[in-house]
Amino acid sequence: MTPPRPPPVPRIGFVSLGCPKALVDSERILTQLRAEGYEVSPTYEGADLVVVNTCGFIDAAVEESLDAIGEALDRNGRVVVTGCLGARREAILERHPKVLGVTGPQAYQDVMAAVHAHVPKPHDPFMDLVPAQGVRLTPRHYAYLKVSEGCDHRCSFCIIPSLRGDLASRPIGDVMQEASRLVKAGVKELLVISQDTSAYGADLRYRLDLWEGRPLKTRFLDLARALGDLGAWVRLHYVYPYPHVDEVLPLMAAGRVLPYLDVPFQHASPRILKLMRRPAHAEDTLARIGRWRDTCPDLVIRSTFIVGFPGETEADFETLLDWLEEARLDRVGCFTYSPVAGAAANALPDPVPAAVAEERQARFMEAAARISAARLAAKVGTTLRVLVDSVGPEGAVARSTGDAPEIDGVVRIDEPGRCQPGDFLDVVVTGSDAYDLSAQRCV
Numbered sequence: 001m002t003p004p005r006p007p008p009v010p011r012i013g014f015v016s017l018g019c020p021k022a023l024v025d026s027e028r029i030l031t032q033l034r035a036e037g038y039e040v041s042p043t044y045e046g047a048d049l050v051v052v053n054t055c056g057f058i059d060a061a062v063e064e065s066l067d068a069i070g071e072a073l074d075r076n077g078r079v080v081v082t083g084c085l086g087a088r089r090e091a092i093l094e095r096h097p098k099v100l101g102v103t104g105p106q107a108y109q110d111v112m113a114a115v116h117a118h119v120p121k122p123h124d125p126f127m128d129l130v131p132a133q134g135v136r137l138t139p140r141h142y143a144y145l146k147v148s149e150g151c152d153h154r155c156s157f158c159i160i161p162s163l164r165g166d167l168a169s170r171p172i173g174d175v176m177q178e179a180s181r182l183v184k185a186g187v188k189e190l191l192v193i194s195q196d197t198s199a200y201g202a203d204l205r206y207r208l209d210l211w212e213g214r215p216l217k218t219r220f221l222d223l224a225r226a227l228g229d230l231g232a233w234v235r236l237h238y239v240y241p242y243p244h245v246d247e248v249l250p251l252m253a254a255g256r257v258l259p260y261l262d263v264p265f266q267h268a269s270p271r272i273l274k275l276m277r278r279p280a281h282a283e284d285t286l287a288r289i290g291r292w293r294d295t296c297p298d299l300v301i302r303s304t305f306i307v308g309f310p311g312e313t314e315a316d317f318e319t320l321l322d323w324l325e326e327a328r329l330d331r332v333g334c335f336t337y338s339p340v341a342g343a344a345a346n347a348l349p350d351p352v353p354a355a356v357a358e359e360r361q362a363r364f365m366e367a368a369a370r371i372s373a374a375r376l377a378a379k380v381g382t383t384l385r386v387l388v389d390s391v392g393p394e395g396a397v398a399r400s401t402g403d404a405p406e407i408d409g410v411v412r413i414d415e416p417g418r419c420q421p422g423d424f425l426d427v428v429v430t431g432s433d434a435y436d437l438s439a440q441r442c443v
Helices: 020-035 059-075 089-095 108-118 160-164 172-184 220-227 243-253 270-276 285-295 314-327 354-377
Strands: 011-016 039-041 049-054 079-083 142-146 189-193 208-211 214-217 233-236 260-262 300-307 331-336 383-392 395-399 411-413 424-432 437-441
Touching: 011 020, 011 059, 020 039, 020 049, 020 079, 020 108, 020 142, 020 189, 049 059, 049 108, 059 079, 059 089, 079 108, 142 172, 172 189, 172 208, 172 214, 172 220, 189 220, 214 220, 220 233, 220 243, 233 260, 243 285, 285 314, 300 314, 300 354, 314 354, 331 354, 354 424, 383 411, 383 437, 395 424, 411 424
Parallel strands: 011 039, 011 049, 049 079, 142 189, 189 233, 260 300, 300 331, 411 437
Antiparallel strands: 208 214, 383 395, 383 424, 395 411, 424 437
């Protein structure tokens, strides 16, 4: 007698949009799906249901998310929406009333409940189908490590607190357990992210926690120090220029943490920073950058800026350009101001015409590219430790300690020899341009 065929394994399609913090949310949902025995479909057509993790920060991201939902509906028909745009349920349902469910950001259990309601979970899934590090959307040699949710700041151009709530830090024992598991699974680089990594633990009053029997305070310095003990590269993103950040610079100088800080300065004009309601807007950031570089001369600083903010005058913009020339930042991004539904900045007077904002953006990026080119040219002839991201017929593409994946430059190695993604190599820098380096492998 032929045994009955087992029922087909349900398959879930997944679309992940937005920033690295949203990517971590996607990884958590995918890990839970796999833990319950679902398979992940690489196509719309092969899926029993599609989950779309949305972004809702600026108008362009909202439109991209709504278009992605529409595409999933057209090609599959059964769609559950989650993520930041999910906090604006009415906007989604107005455009796409046929979605099966809408949940907000970080609503992992709500997403799973919606999936269960329309695609019942398989019977007795085997937990060993899930790798120890969970399901990840990044290459196996690096991973994002989210240490908190939400934000306590009320920047006038931002609606993140209304989407994701106030700061909610993870206990440091939980963070270290995840980080240790990732490193043991082969991750070579941990990218620490949150809305404000430097505020980590403030909401918990820096509560004492345990990891492997070791007492640790849930705070920025203790986290950086403990992560530095794991043997992987540790890269710190979204750090504000608070005085206590100075305490981490000796760890960078000692090689415990990468000499890299991602600091979202956003502007330099005190008047505009005040209109933006930026935290630490009264800090003397140039002096702080100088102290950081005195402690750690190899420090690489990346940042993002907004031009064309309501009320920004030519004098304010010139202040920003002068600040940039003195700060000599290594990696810089610049965006023109974009109104966000629900943001307080929408009510500010004196909007800047789009053509003026775009012209300022071009001038800013021209100056930033010139500074970057000069700083990279100074590296020619030096020896760097790099992490290989890809290998192909034309050589290897790697990153130095000063390069975050996807957003910064790369190091191109013409004849890398035998190597593979995730390998560390020592190289000599042979050339540079505005953003990237070329190098040869050390013999």
